[in-house]
Amino acid sequence: MSALERKLDAHEFVVTAELPVIDGGGHAEIQRQLEPMRPFVDAFNATDNPSAHAHVSPLAVAIGLMQVGAEPVMQLTCRDRNRLALEAELMGASLHGIENICCLTGDDVTAGDEPEARRVFDLDGPQLISVARVLESGQYLSGRAVTPAPHFLIGAVENPSAPPLEYRVRRAAKKAAAGARFLQLQICYRPELLARFMHEAHASGLSERLALIPSICILRTVGGMRFVATSVPGIDVPPETVARVEQAADPETECFDIAYELASHALSQPGVAGLHFISFRQDAGIAKLCQRLGIPPRAERESNGHSASVAV
Amino acid sequence: MKAAAAALARVEHAVKGPVWDCQMCGQCVLHSTGLTCPMTCPKTLRNGPCGGVRANGHCEVKPEMRCVWLKAYERSERMPLWGNHIDHLRPPVDNQLKGTSSWINLVTGRDRQVPAGWENTRPSRESGADVRT
Numbered sequence: 001m002s003a004l005e006r007k008l009d010a011h012e013f014v015v016t017a018e019l020p021v022i023d024g025g026g027h028a029e030i031q032r033q034l035e036p037m038r039p040f041v042d043a044f045n046a047t048d049n050p051s052a053h054a055h056v057s058p059l060a061v062a063i064g065l066m067q068v069g070a071e072p073v074m075q076l077t078c079r080d081r082n083r084l085a086l087e088a089e090l091m092g093a094s095l096h097g098i099e100n101i102c103c104l105t106g107d108d109v110t111a112g113d114e115p116e117a118r119r120v121f122d123l124d125g126p127q128l129i130s131v132a133r134v135l136e137s138g139q140y141l142s143g144r145a146v147t148p149a150p151h152f153l154i155g156a157v158e159n160p161s162a163p164p165l166e167y168r169v170r171r172a173a174k175k176a177a178a179g180a181r182f183l184q185l186q187i188c189y190r191p192e193l194l195a196r197f198m199h200e201a202h203a204s205g206l207s208e209r210l211a212l213i214p215s216i217c218i219l220r221t222v223g224g225m226r227f228v229a230t231s232v233p234g235i236d237v238p239p240e241t242v243a244r245v246e247q248a249a250d251p252e253t254e255c256f257d258i259a260y261e262l263a264s265h266a267l268s269q270p271g272v273a274g275l276h277f278i279s280f281r282q283d284a285g286i287a288k289l290c291q292r293l294g295i296p297p298r299a300e301r302e303s304n305g306h307s308a309s310v311a312v
Numbered sequence: 313m314k315a316a317a318a319a320l321a322r323v324e325h326a327v328k329g330p331v332w333d334c335q336m337c338g339q340c341v342l343h344s345t346g347l348t349c350p351m352t353c354p355k356t357l358r359n360g361p362c363g364g365v366r367a368n369g370h371c372e373v374k375p376e377m378r379c380v381w382l383k384a385y386e387r388s389e390r391m392p393l394w395g396n397h398i399d400h401l402r403p404p405v406d407n408q409l410k411g412t413s414s415w416i417n418l419v420t421g422r423d424r425q426v427p428a429g430w431e432n433t434r435p436s437r438e439s440g441a442d443v444r445t
Contacts, residue, residue: 078355083404105362108355108373119355126359127404134429141404143428159363164385170399171360178401186363233364233372 002099003071004043005153008182008211014274015295016073016184016213019044019065020281021055030064037277037286039297043071043100045184045276049080051232052112059089062098073155074098077106082122083131083141090135094150102155102184103128107233126178129154133179154179159186160197160214162234169200175210182211184276187228189237191265198269207271214266215276218285219255222246256285263293321413338409339423344397346387353380358402361385403430 007014020033034044046061062072074093076086093101105125109117123131134141138149158172172183188194194214201207219225225245229237241258248254266272275295277286290297296304321336328334332342335351341358342349350358354373361381364372371377388398403426409417417423426434 105355105357107364110373111364121355121357122407123404124355124357124359125362126401130401130430130433131404134433137429137433139429139432141427141429143432157363159365161367162361162363162365163367163369163379164361164365164382167361167385174359174399174401234362234366236367 001151002043002153004073004100005181007042008153008273011273013295013301014042014211014213015040015277015290015298016043016045016274017041017277017286018279019046019061020279021047021050021053022061022064023055027064027068030061030070031068033282034065034068034070036282036284037279038070039299040287040290040295041277042274042298043073045073045075045102048075048077048104048106049112050107052079052107052109052114052117054112054114059092059096059098062093063096066097071100072098073100073102075102075104076128077104078121078123078125078128079106079109080120082120086123086128087131087135087140090132090152091146091150094135094152099151100153100155101132102157103132103180104157111231111233125156126174129156129175129178129180136179153181155182155184156180157186158183158197159188159234161186161188161190161193161236165193165196168197169204169206172201173204173206173209176206180210182213182273185212185214187215187217187232187235187278189235189241189262191262194266195269198271202270207273211273212271213274213276214269214272215278216259216263216266216289218259218277218279218283218289219245220252220283220285221255222251224280225251225255256289259285259289260292263289267293317413317416320416321411324413324415336411336414337405338412338414338417339406340414340418341402343394344388344400344402345381346384346389346391346395346398348380348384348387350380350384356405357381358405360398403427 017037044065046058048058058074062074065072103125109115109119132152132154135150138146156175222245225242229242245251245254279285325336332349333352337351361379365379369379369382371379388395
């Protein structure tokens with residue numbers, strides 16, 4: 001059982017973070033990217049060709065993370081692999097002791113820099129979750145036996161701010177029924193939509209069935225804010241938020257303040273099991289934000305059994 | 313027999329093509345997706361909208377097109393029968409059935425055949441499948 005699974009089972013507050021993309025540089029590069037946020041983060045997401053741009057594969061990065069002593073969450077999308085390849089990646093993860101997986105449908109190839117690529121989507125996100133559960137039951141999708149059966153902590157993503165808004169909690173519930181035990185929610189720049197999702201999830205009992213982890217993105221520049229507002233599928237940034245950064249004397253501080261406000265708001269919602277941080281390049285923003293939010297470092301939380309309910 | 317099946321597939325496509333933009337996946341789920349063909353989603357998703365739907369309800373891949381699953385959801389809400397089937401977990405597409413008649417596959421039960429691994433883990437899945445909140 002992974003440390004992340006144990007913490008979620010014990011309802012301890014968790015901090016996950018997206019490792020910036022890796023394009024070579026060996027373990028030293030993974031270490032360099034980890035270092036500033038490492039004291040605060042329980043597990044790091046190894047992304048799978050985010051925004052449909054090719055990088056080092058999630059399995060290779062997840063293995064690298066383990067080799068430098070950090071806990072990985074291996075993301076897997078349905079965009080680039082058919083079901084055989086997805087099963088092979090999951091079994092490969094298990095072979096290396098990687099249990100935390102996050103199953104996504106994936107951005108379309110047209111979001112990336114190789115839009116001429118063939119999109120696969122042989123499975124969709126909920127089906128991928130199910131296939132991971134099938135493997136856990138000791139068989140491949142075909143029914144052929146897998147011995148020993150792998151064990152996973154299966155997670156997924158849901159987007160609280162993409163239409164149809166009134167269906168998102170039901171879609172999250174479908175993922176829970178398929179076998180997901182945590183959801184890292186998509187970055188949400190509209191706090192009222194996150195609040196709506198969290199309240200509905202809480203009222204329907206969903207937050208009892210799986211851990212809900214809102215995502216907070218730390219940007220630094222006007223260009224970064226514009227990029228997220230215009231080029232990342234499924235993220236809707238209010239024009240006034242973009243204007244706030246554009247008009248700020250110090251855009252970096254303004255971006256940080258926005259992240260802080262969104263994170264404080266997220267922490268005030270019912271049923272929040274932790275936070276997921278995204279910072280597209282190596283910086284100390286995640287550690288600084290945790291400190292400002294009053295989230296203790298991982299070692300301190302581990303010794304005190306910091307519970308999700310007292311995180312605010 | 314083969315010729316008859318091919319002829320029926322042509323008839324099916326002639327009927328369902330103009331109405332639903334039928335893609336002849338051979339395993340029709342229109343009744344559980346608000347009579348909206350999920351195979352017209354550019355990602356051919358069978359289990360609901362992806363996270364890339366634009367704020368205006370349009371498709372991530374084709375900005376000029378309304379999200380197929382947004383339509384499926386809205387129409388499902390209006391359906392007196394099967395409306396909650398949108399919440400059921402649909403199995404992966406059987407790519408062997410592409411181009412065949414879903415009518416024949418419905419009658420023979422071929423469209424309900426799923427891989428053994430999926431079948432074997434089905435009970436736990438189905439008990440939690442109706443997840444309407």
